[in-house]
Amino acid sequence: MTHILVVDDEQPILELIKNGLRKDGYLITACQTAADVDMQKLHLYDIILLDVMMPGVDGFEYCKKIRNIVDCPILFLTAKTLEEDILYGLGIGADDYITKPFRIAELRARVNAHLRREQRERHSTLTFERIKFDLAAKELWVAGNRVTLTKSEYLICEYLARNKGQVFTKEQIYEAVFGLDGDSDNSTIATHIKNIRAKLEKLNIQPISTVWGIGYKWE
Incomplete structure (x- = not known):
């Protein structure tokens, strides 16, 4: 309502x-x-x-x-x-x-x-309280502040946010974001998420959690 x-x-x-x-x-x-x-x-x-x-x-x-x-x-x-x-x-x-x-x-x-x-x-945005994704511009905003992310970092955030609460392995995230033809390997996902967390920590928010032994999810 x-x-x-x-x-x-x-x-x-x-x-x-x-x-x-x-x-x-x-x-x-x-x-x-x-x-x-x-x-x-x-x-x-x-x-x-x-x-x-x-x-x-x-x-x-x-x-x-x-x-x-x-x-x-x-x-x-x-x-x-x-x-x-x-x-x-x-x-x-x-x-x-x-x-x-x-x-x-x-x-x-x-x-x-x-x-x-x-x-x-709202068809072109995705919002979670203080966090807003501008899906058209491929931008992430927190409380009105634009977060400077690389293309890969943004795509990882958007993928996890679109599937809020669902746990994904590094392999699943890599395939969803980079496809089967990616020129790196899924170990880079951990590095990307570490960088994302560091940037979001400056804005006092941490939506990506680690599910030990499985992977990551957006909370």
């Missing part, structure tokens, strides 16, 4: 949004301040609606804080209508800007449009 986070300090607006979006079958989590949001659950949301003018951390600051953690659309809800405010909001990572007062029908249409686009784009 599509899960939407709404952060707005005005309770009547929260209720309006919740009631409107629930008509489309979405699960809504509503918070009145950024401090109320559980950071550990940010990866669960498919879209975030964020008020700009809130007590404590405002929407602009919160967007900057979480933009490298989440890759879902962020839509600002605000009474600020000056062009420089809109451009600033979009410049720090927001995907859309809806000015108050707004019609709930317009909000529903904007949310649905962003979710449809996300569904289309």
